[in-house]
Amino acid sequence: MTEYFLVNHQDYFATGFIINNGGAYVDTAAGLDVAAAVKTADPASAKTALYHQVLTHPAAGSERDQLTEQEQAQLTQKLDENFSLISTDNLESC
DSSP: OOOOEEETTSBBBEEEEEEEEEEEEEEESSOOOSEEEEEEOOOOHHHHHHHHHHHHBBBOOOOOOOOHHHHHHHHHHHHHHHEEEEOOOTTOOO
C-alpha cells in the first residue's frame, strides 16, 4: 500500500480545517506527523479519503467543529486549486 498526503505549493501539508472570524480555511499549521494521510493502492480513492479527513477534522482553536455545506464547497475548491496529491511511492529513506 502507498501512503498519500495533500501538500500545497509552499510544501505545507493539509491537516484539517479551521473557522476563524467567520472564514473557513484549510489548516496547515501542524507538521507531517499529524497531516491528513491515507494508505491505499488507488490515488483516486486516496484523494476522496483525504478530502473527507480535512473537511471533518477541526483544528484546535476553530470557532466551530463542523462546516456548513457552503464552507465545505469553498474548502473543496481550495483543495482542488492549491493542493496536490503526493505519495510515498519511489521515495527512498535517507
